[in-house]
Amino acid sequence: MAHKIIVTIDGFSSCGKSTLAKQLARELNYVFIDSGAMYRAITLYFLRNHVNHEKSAEVKKALHNIELWFEFNERSGRSDIYLNGENVEALIRDLLVSEHVSAIAAVKEVREFAVDQQQKMGEKKGIVMDGRDIGTTVFPDAELKIFMTADPAVRVERRFKELFERNPDITLDEVRINLEMRDYMDSNREISPLRKADDALVLDNSNLTMEEQLKVAHKWVKERLKGESIHPKA
Numbered sequence: 001m002a003h004k005i006i007v008t009i010d011g012f013s014s015c016g017k018s019t020l021a022k023q024l025a026r027e028l029n030y031v032f033i034d035s036g037a038m039y040r041a042i043t044l045y046f047l048r049n050h051v052n053h054e055k056s057a058e059v060k061k062a063l064h065n066i067e068l069w070f071e072f073n074e075r076s077g078r079s080d081i082y083l084n085g086e087n088v089e090a091l092i093r094d095l096l097v098s099e100h101v102s103a104i105a106a107v108k109e110v111r112e113f114a115v116d117q118q119q120k121m122g123e124k125k126g127i128v129m130d131g132r133d134i135g136t137t138v139f140p141d142a143e144l145k146i147f148m149t150a151d152p153a154v155r156v157e158r159r160f161k162e163l164f165e166r167n168p169d170i171t172l173d174e175v176r177i178n179l180e181m182r183d184y185m186d187s188n189r190e191i192s193p194l195r196k197a198d199d200a201l202v203l204d205n206s207n208l209t210m211e212e213q214l215k216v217a218h219k220w221v222k223e224r225l226k227g228e229s230i231h232p233k234a
């Protein structure tokens with residue numbers, strides 16, 4: 001059986017982590033997991049059920065009633081997330097969820113709930129997972145860790161373009177404020193804050209096409225599979 005590794009992709013909001021993770025997983029025939037979708041689905045549940053994330057007992061009870069899983073969607077070529085049997089892939093991308101997710105993702109019980117499931121998903125390796133703490137907390141021994149970044153203005157523009165297609169009322173300012181707020185909260189929370197793992201390779205895709213970013217990452221994977229060490233500026 002072919003040797004398989006774990007690839008982690010962490011970084012700031014909307015820099016293209018999921019896009020790259022999906023591209024890479026398809027190329028390698030690996031499983032792709034968007035860990036942010038899990039925090040978003042939990043947030044949707046909390047919003048719908050008026051769960052106060054500052055009350056530990058409420059949080060514990062809510063998590064007890066949440067079941068999450070992913071199912072491959074042939075049309076989109078990626079896995080959709082299911083919350084208690086409902087496909088919530090589209091709903092969790094709404095700005096309302098984006099506005100609350102970072103506060104809920106900072107809660108200890110929520111993180112433990114998600115990280116435990118993420119670690120189980122990687123037990124057989126052959127996985128590309130993107131998020132904020134995948135290389136630092138979820139898979140600290142991953143064979144390849146990528147830290148992605150892009151110019152903030154480029155990130156806002158990309159996310160705006162995507163959201164505008166679904167909601168023409170959205171403004172560039174709303175998107176920018178949400179990105180800045182999430183980056184700040186994710187980088188400054190107490191548990192597993194967003195940071196580059198010491199052994200992660202940095203990929204700035206501000207001026208890269210999707211094809212070019214895949215080429216860089218794929219080269220890194222091939223080198224790791226061959227057991228070669230990679231120069232950080234590759």
Ligand SMILES: Nc1ncnc2c1ncn2[C@@H]1O[C@H](COP(=O)(O)OP(=O)(O)OP(=O)(O)O)[C@@H](O)[C@H]1O
Nearest residue numbers: 013014015016017018019158159162205208209210
């Ligand atoms: N190299 C690229 N050039 C242009 N657009 C890109 C590139 N990579 C990704 N995108 C686009 O940027 C947007 C954000 O990408 P993606 O959802 O993959 O980011 P992300 O880092 O996973 O975001 P989040 O952390 O908010 O989930 C998408 O619309 C995607 O199509």
Ligand SMILES: Nc1ccn([C@@H]2O[C@H](COP(=O)(O)O)[C@@H](O)[C@H]2O)c(=O)n1
Nearest residue numbers: 035036037039101102105131132133182
């Ligand atoms: N490993 C992760 C992944 C995500 N989060 C939190 O979820 C938010 C949404 O994630 P997206 O990747 O869909 O943007 C993100 O802003 C984080 O608050 C996380 O904490 N850990």
